[in-house]
Amino acid sequence: MPTHKRVSSFYHGQRNQCGSIYLQLYSFRRVTFPSGIGLPLLASRLSISNCQPLLLKIDSRIKGWDNIQLSFAGRLQLIKSVLMSLNVYWAMAFILPKGVIRAVEKRMRQFLWKGNSTVGYPKVAWSDVCRPMEEGGLGIRDILALNKALMSRHLWNVIQSNQSSIWVQWIAHTHLRHKSVWTVDAKGGSWGWRKLLRLRSALLPYIEFKIGNGELFSIWHDPWHSLGTLIRRFPSGPSRTNIPIAAKLSAVIVEGDWNWPPITDLECIEILYLLPTIHNGSDSILWRGVNSLRRWPMVFPNFGAYSRMVSPTFGPCKIPRFSFVLWLAILGKLSTMDKPWLSHLGGVCMLCGREVETHEHLFFGAATLGGVSAT
Template identity: 90%
Template structure:
């Protein structure tokens, strides 16, 4: 494992550090050492994959985000084998959903990590089971996304408590929603996902995170 990959995996790197490292890389590439050199092409083009005409040098900022997203994935999965995840749950989440928890008041690193939520979401599948894990309003199990963000007044308009789990609207393995007459919130009843046997589960699309993280890197490279 190269040194830059190790640090990019362990910490969220300040942009000042990233700029300093990339400056050294640019100078070395153009001059053969760390002295000042003259760039031949834009650094963003150099960082493109070879099949796109670049040199395949990884963009450090995108690499850092992609590697750090593994930590966010562990939080999303509530990986209790990780002491760090347990600490995050106790210190930052406190029974709140990682998808809607407010980053204000958190540490600099925690705020940066939460910014990766939208980048990871397209790679994650929420498989509805008995409904005892997923929050109706705070987890993005629905095709509309996180319902409390889509319908901020939804709990009062539907009389479904804001803290309710999906199990409140599942009976004998089928959906059993109370009548929703609000014309805005009735959209919730459209395109409901299938219900599966067993517990609710969160899956990484396309296999394991460790084998598909390059997809995340490619996505973050254009953000």
């Protein structure tokens, strides 16, 4: 018999009435899940309330910098090196709720543009700030793209059937059940599992199926062909080609060459075109994308077209404080006198005293540049 004083009970997916009955029968203590290595231990999907420790840590770090006079470049560096490290730690373990992502981005946005002040406004849209530096941004990682990228690494382990991972073995036993990860139905699975399966289409362009003896890949369920997953392209393909739906590629490979049975169906005959090359050895799955954690989020970019015009503003030989101001100037985001909310100041350039102060006039006006160089 267990010692009741030393036994605690956790309940998930049970009604309160059922939990109360168990507590009365066995006299166990009812407790909530504790936290491990700084992260909550949960039996359900992550909620915004579960992420309060993350938000409190970010608030604590920002408040600790209140007494330090930081430039834009200084705050940018702290966001990249300190605040983002907290996000990465959580994003590697959980699919973060969008409400949490918005709350984190709000804190970082306010810290970047306001610092410890209560006044100020975002000069550049946050989506543009999160672009890589070579694409015109400040290089802050987009948290949503980062979270998807880190979660896709777990999906990559499932695709590889990494048997050294206990979690992968549990996924194979609980969710796959001898099915292919590429065609398994997400319905009926947990919320996190459904989210992971949505990343399959984003990972596929970066995966190469290297065909060897054909014993690893399924003919109909794995996307080894340039047409994609054949069972989705040809739902009635197994009956039309007389190839069993569970057949492996080894069934159509003889002595290192393709040996398909005659296919007379006009629709399925497309399978015989653009067949990949067969290599010696066993089948393997190769990753053709980036391998570093720093570049992995580029698999899931949240931005479209970009311009490289501002890439020369940042670099190892440039002063970050001046580079940040130059970046704002190129984007036309400095608080010049031509802005509507500064019209009460007169709008006249303080350097020449004649023309309206604009970005073009300050940085490219001949009279202004001549006056500055003369002083």
